[in-house]
Amino acid sequence: MYKKGPWIILLFMAGCVAATSAPEFYSRDWERPSIAMTNIDKVQLGMTSEEVEAIMGDTLDVGYRTGDSEGVYEGLVVKNPYYDEIIGTEEAQYRIVYYFTHIKKADGIVTSDELTPLVFEENRLIGIGQGFLAELNGRLK
Numbered sequence: 001m002y003k004k005g006p007w008i009i010l011l012f013m014a015g016c017v018a019a020t021s022a023p024e025f026y027s028r029d030w031e032r033p034s035i036a037m038t039n040i041d042k043v044q045l046g047m048t049s050e051e052v053e054a055i056m057g058d059t060l061d062v063g064y065r066t067g068d069s070e071g072v073y074e075g076l077v078v079k080n081p082y083y084d085e086i087i088g089t090e091e092a093q094y095r096i097v098y099y100f101t102h103i104k105k106a107d108g109i110v111t112s113d114e115l116t117p118l119v120f121e122e123n124r125l126i127g128i129g130q131g132f133l134a135e136l137n138g139r140l141k
Contacts (some may be wrong), residue, residue: 037062038080038101040116040128047125049097052118056080060100082115089140095120096133 039055047055060080064073084097098115105111119127119136127136 037103038099040099040101043118043125043128045125045127048123049095049120049125052097052125053081056099062100062103063106078110081118082110087137087140092121094126094136095123 038060039057042055043052058080060078061075062078063076065076066072067074078100080099081097082100084095086093086095088094097118097120098112099118100110100114101116102114104114113130116129117133118125119132127133
């Protein structure tokens with residue numbers, strides 16, 4: 001004769017472990033920034049700004065919001081590049097183009113940590129990312 005009590009408790013506990021483990025994994029994955037929203041992985045050093053613009057496009061669809069009518073949704077679009085600036089010295093000028101590449105926090109505000117800088121010198125891409133830009137700024141001081 002088998003006792004059902006221990007088996008039922010064991011099955012119940014196994015179900016609880018599975019139910020609590022899955023959301024934690026997905027939560028961590030959601031918080032990790034992803035640059036897969038754009039084609040930035042196709043951008044290569046040495047490209048011209050025109051080549052980069054052709055790959056990256058001039059807008060980025062980031063989601064939807066409800067429209068004026070019930071059941072109607074409007075696309076949320078961000079202009080890309082988001083902005084650009086020129087830095088440098090008399091000897092060398094660099095154009096920094098900031099592309100919106102990922103959402104850190106879905107709050108409707110675009111922050112600098114959601115932008116990826118692309119650095120151009122004489123219209124050629126020489127660096128990508130905040131690390132490269134920080135290094136360049138250090139050299140210019």
